[in-house]
Amino acid sequence: MDYLTLALAKGRTANNSINLLEKAGFHFDHFREDSRKLVFYDKDSLIKLIFVKAVDVPTYVENGAADVGIVGKDNIMEEQPDVYELLDLQFGQCKFAVAGFTGTGLDTDRTLTVASKYPAAAKKHFHRKGIPIDTIKLNGSVELAPVIGLADVIVDIVETGNTLRENGLTVLEEMEAISTRLIVNKASFTTKSDSVHRFIDTLKKGLE
Numbered sequence: 001m002d003y004l005t006l007a008l009a010k011g012r013t014a015n016n017s018i019n020l021l022e023k024a025g026f027h028f029d030h031f032r033e034d035s036r037k038l039v040f041y042d043k044d045s046l047i048k049l050i051f052v053k054a055v056d057v058p059t060y061v062e063n064g065a066a067d068v069g070i071v072g073k074d075n076i077m078e079e080q081p082d083v084y085e086l087l088d089l090q091f092g093q094c095k096f097a098v099a100g101f102t103g104t105g106l107d108t109d110r111t112l113t114v115a116s117k118y119p120a121a122a123k124k125h126f127h128r129k130g131i132p133i134d135t136i137k138l139n140g141s142v143e144l145a146p147v148i149g150l151a152d153v154i155v156d157i158v159e160t161g162n163t164l165r166e167n168g169l170t171v172l173e174e175m176e177a178i179s180t181r182l183i184v185n186k187a188s189f190t191t192k193s194d195s196v197h198r199f200i201d202t203l204k205k206g207l208e
């Protein structure tokens with residue numbers, strides 16, 4: 001039988017993902033957290049694990065380079081991949097929010113400038129509200145944008161709120177709840193149906 005390829009987001013949620021996989025009973029040969037290796041195998045369960053940047057997981061899964069993926073809802077909302085989203089893995093919990101200086105009006109006649117790592121999600125949110133915006137794509141330290149005068153507001157992830165507070169900013173509007181999800185390539189869902197379902201059922205045991 002073929003291996004099922006699992007694309008797993010590197011970074012902040014990687015430890016939780018690995019813990020969940022191990023709790024579910026998967027064991028990857030030679031896996032070490034500090035390793036620079038990017039591919040690991042569970043030869044008993046026939047899972048090939050590839051570590052990729054979080055933002056790239058939807059691309060790997062949509063194109064079938066990976067059959068399944070573990071990634072944050074933030075990246076799914078931004079990339080809008082044509083995949084099935086089948087499980088909420090209950091970690092990496094945070095929120096998408098519009099943030100800025102207290103009192104910044106969102107319902108204004110002028111076009112707001114919104115800085116974000118997630119410009120597509122930001123556009124979609126403001127479009128739904130009928131508010132025109134310009135977006136500026138940043139790749140990190142987004143909270144700097146209003147402070148330095150690059151943007152009126154930001155759309156970003158908020159967990160504890162510490163980053164906002166320490167930069168004198170506040171949540172102006174909460175958006176969606178974010179957590180880590182399991183996504184599945186649409187073709188693999190059919191052509192590798194047995195392996196995909198076995199993987200999902202085993203993963204669910206790790207969630208119990």
Ligand SMILES: Nc1ncnc2c1ncn2[C@@H]1O[C@H](COP(=O)(O)OP(=O)(O)OP(=O)(O)O)[C@@H](O)[C@H]1O
Nearest residue numbers: 010011012013054055072073074092093094157159
């Ligand atoms: N403060 C946070 N609290 C909880 N979950 C978070 C937080 N920040 C990010 N996440 C979740 O963890 C995922 C990975 O975050 P991480 O910061 O490692 O990735 P990244 O944005 O690709 O990082 P970088 O670009 O700095 O490498 C995010 O996609 C999101 O789902």
Ligand SMILES: O=P(O)(O)OC[C@H]1O[C@H](OP(=O)(O)OP(=O)(O)O)[C@H](O)[C@@H]1O
Nearest residue numbers: 140141142156157158159160161162163
């Ligand atoms: O509400 P908090 O608990 O402070 O968490 C929110 C922060 O976490 C993320 O940043 P990250 O640590 O990924 O750094 P980044 O600036 O490189 O995106 C996010 O972009 C916020 O800046």
